Amino acid sequence: MSASPCPTPVQSEESANERGSITVVGLDLFGLVFALFFFAWSLSPSLLPRDWLFQGIISGVTSVSGYGAGLLLAFPLRRWVEPLVFWCTQQRRFQVVADTIGIVLALSTVVATLLVAGNWQRDIDTLMGMPPMVTVAYLRTGVVSVAIFVTVPGLSRGLRRAARWIARLLSERLRVPPAVAHASAPVVVAVAVAAVVNEVILTGSSEAARRVFGAQNNGTQPGVVQPFEAERSGSPESASRWETLGLQGRSFVAGGVGPAELAKINGGRAQVPVRVYAGLESAPDTAARVRLILDELDRTRAWDRRILVVAGATGTGWINPVAAESIELMYNGDSAIAAMQYSFLPSWISFLVDRSAATAVGDALITAIHQRWSEMPEDRRPRLVVYGESLGSQSAEAAYGDLSDLRRSVDGALFVGPPNSNRLWRDVEDRRDPGTTEVLPTYAGGLVVRFASNRNNLAVLGTNSPHAITEPWLQPRVLYLQHASDPIVWWSPELLWSRPDWLAEAPGDDRIGAMRWYPIVTFWQVTADLTRAQSQPPGYGHNYDDLIPYALAAVAAPPGWTAADTQRVSQTLEADAPNRSR
Known part of the structure; x- marks a missing residue:
C-alpha cells in the first residue's frame, strides 16, 4: 500500500x-x-x-x-x-x-x-x-x-x-464543562471589546472633542473686537452678552461692512445693518434663547428694516459672511439677520451627531419669529427670508411641513449645500420631473423651486440648460444650491448597499466621470470626503461663495435690482475674500 x-x-x-x-x-x-x-x-x-x-x-x-x-x-x-x-x-x-x-x-x-x-x-x-x-x-x-x-x-x-x-481557565480552574466554556469565552471577549469601544474609545473621543472644540468656542478670532453699535448683539446695550456668543457668534456680530463703506459702494445714505445672535451660553435653554432673540429684534428695531433674514447656523454656529454681507450690500444696510447657535462641534461632526439639535432649534426660532412677523400689518412688516447652509439648511427647513407651507410663510428661501437627510429637499428630489437628474433636478417645470450649481442655472426665463426651463419663476422663490462634488449633499447610509441615482447618471460639471459605486467602499469614500468638503476652491465641494451673491439676488433682491448690481456686490465680496476664513 x-x-x-x-x-x-x-x-x-x-x-x-x-x-x-x-x-x-x-x-x-x-x-x-x-x-x-x-x-x-x-x-x-x-x-x-x-x-x-x-x-x-x-x-x-x-x-x-x-x-x-x-x-x-x-x-x-x-x-x-x-x-x-x-x-x-x-x-x-x-x-x-x-x-x-x-x-x-x-x-x-x-x-x-x-x-x-x-x-x-x-x-x-x-x-x-x-x-x-x-x-x-x-x-x-x-x-x-x-x-x-x-x-x-x-x-x-x-x-x-x-x-x-x-x-x-473556565474549564480547568472553574470546572465549567468544556462545551460551555468554549461557547462562553467568545461572548466574554466580545463584551469586553464592546465595553472598551463604547466607554473608552467612543465616549472618550466624544468627550475629548467636546473639550477641545468647547475650548475653541470660548475663544475669539484674531482681529475680532466687541461691537459698540446698538444694532448688534454683544454690544454694551445688548442682553445677549459678548462673552456668551461663542467663537462664531462673536465673529458674526462684529463683522460686515459699515455704513460708510456701504455708502461708498452703493451710493446714497446707508444704515448700520442689524445682526442679532444668541450663543449656547446666552441663555439656559432653547426656549430662553429664542425669547432673547425676539427681545434683541425688538431692541434693535429690526422689524422696521426692509428685509429680515432668519439664518440657520452650521454646527459651530457659523454664518457664512458672504451670505450676510450680500444681503447687507443689496439693501445698503437696511437689513436685519437673526441666528442662534445649537452646537460648537465642526460641521462634519455635527452633521453626524447633532442633526436633531439643529432641527429643534431651527423650528423653534423660525416659528417664533414668523409668529411675531405675521402679527404685523402687511404694509409695514419687513420682507421675511430664510437662509441656511449645510446643517443650517436642515435647521431652517425644520419649521415647515412641506414646500407649500414654506412658500406660504416666507418671501423667499435659499438653502445652500443641503444634507441628503433634509426632509423637504428629499421630497422635492424624489418627485422631480421625469427625465431630469438627481444632481440638478427640475421640479414642476421650475415654477416655484429651482436647483443650481452655477450662475447659468439661475436664469429666470428661457432655456436653462440642463433644466430646459421655459416657465417663469414665481414669487416667493425657493432655491437650492448643490454641487455634484459636495459630499454633504450626497452622503447617506444607503451608500453602503445601494447605488444612488446621482452615480447612475452623467456627472455634473464639477465631478469626474470615472467615479463608480461599490458596496461599502463608496460609503467610506464619501464619509471621508465630509472632512474636507469646505476646504475646496469656490465652485467645488461645499464651497458656494462664488454663487451665493447671485443666488440671494435671485430670491431676495430689492425692487429695481439689476444684473450689474449683483456683479458689483460679487466683485466687492471677491476682493475681500483673502480677509475671510471659512
Whole structure:
C-alpha cells in the first residue's frame, strides 16, 4: 500500500482550531482576495481630491472592511469546498508556493492600482484648478494602507488567543464543562471589546472633542473686537452678552461692512445693518434663547428694516459672511439677520451627531419669529427670508411641513449645500420631473423651486440648460444650491448597499466621470470626503461663495435690482475674500 502524497502532520491546538483555512502569509485566502478588491475600489475617484496620506488611511480602513466581508461571505466555501483540497494545504511546499504567488499578486495589484489612482487624482486636481500631484508619490499610499491592514488581523489573532485562554481557565480552574466554556469565552471577549469601544474609545473621543472644540468656542478670532453699535448683539446695550456668543457668534456680530463703506459702494445714505445672535451660553435653554432673540429684534428695531433674514447656523454656529454681507450690500444696510447657535462641534461632526439639535432649534426660532412677523400689518412688516447652509439648511427647513407651507410663510428661501437627510429637499428630489437628474433636478417645470450649481442655472426665463426651463419663476422663490462634488449633499447610509441615482447618471460639471459605486467602499469614500468638503476652491465641494451673491439676488433682491448690481456686490465680496476664513 503506497503512502499518501500529503500525510497529515500532528497539529497543535491553535492550528487545529484554524484547520480548513487556506492561508497566504498567515492571512485567510478569501479574506485577502476581498481585501484586495476593496483596496482597488477604494482608490477609485471619489467626489474630492485626496493626498497620499489621507488616501492611505481610507484604503487601509476599507481593506480591513473587505477582509471581514471576505471571511463572512466565504464561510460556505470554507465549510464545504476547502475540505476537498485541505490535503494540499498541509504540504509545506504547497504553502511556500501559495505564499509566493499571493505576495506577487498582491504587490502587483497594489502597485498597479496605485499608479492608475494617481492619474485619477491628477484629473480631479486639474478639474478643480488645483496643482496636480505627482503620480509616483502616490505609491506612499500603499505603505500607509498596509500598515493599517496588518494591524487589524494581529489584533484579531490576539482576541482569539484571549478567548482560548479564557476557555481553558473556565474549564480547568472553574470546572465549567468544556462545551460551555468554549461557547462562553467568545461572548466574554466580545463584551469586553464592546465595553472598551463604547466607554473608552467612543465616549472618550466624544468627550475629548467636546473639550477641545468647547475650548475653541470660548475663544475669539484674531482681529475680532466687541461691537459698540446698538444694532448688534454683544454690544454694551445688548442682553445677549459678548462673552456668551461663542467663537462664531462673536465673529458674526462684529463683522460686515459699515455704513460708510456701504455708502461708498452703493451710493446714497446707508444704515448700520442689524445682526442679532444668541450663543449656547446666552441663555439656559432653547426656549430662553429664542425669547432673547425676539427681545434683541425688538431692541434693535429690526422689524422696521426692509428685509429680515432668519439664518440657520452650521454646527459651530457659523454664518457664512458672504451670505450676510450680500444681503447687507443689496439693501445698503437696511437689513436685519437673526441666528442662534445649537452646537460648537465642526460641521462634519455635527452633521453626524447633532442633526436633531439643529432641527429643534431651527423650528423653534423660525416659528417664533414668523409668529411675531405675521402679527404685523402687511404694509409695514419687513420682507421675511430664510437662509441656511449645510446643517443650517436642515435647521431652517425644520419649521415647515412641506414646500407649500414654506412658500406660504416666507418671501423667499435659499438653502445652500443641503444634507441628503433634509426632509423637504428629499421630497422635492424624489418627485422631480421625469427625465431630469438627481444632481440638478427640475421640479414642476421650475415654477416655484429651482436647483443650481452655477450662475447659468439661475436664469429666470428661457432655456436653462440642463433644466430646459421655459416657465417663469414665481414669487416667493425657493432655491437650492448643490454641487455634484459636495459630499454633504450626497452622503447617506444607503451608500453602503445601494447605488444612488446621482452615480447612475452623467456627472455634473464639477465631478469626474470615472467615479463608480461599490458596496461599502463608496460609503467610506464619501464619509471621508465630509472632512474636507469646505476646504475646496469656490465652485467645488461645499464651497458656494462664488454663487451665493447671485443666488440671494435671485430670491431676495430689492425692487429695481439689476444684473450689474449683483456683479458689483460679487466683485466687492471677491476682493475681500483673502480677509475671510471659512
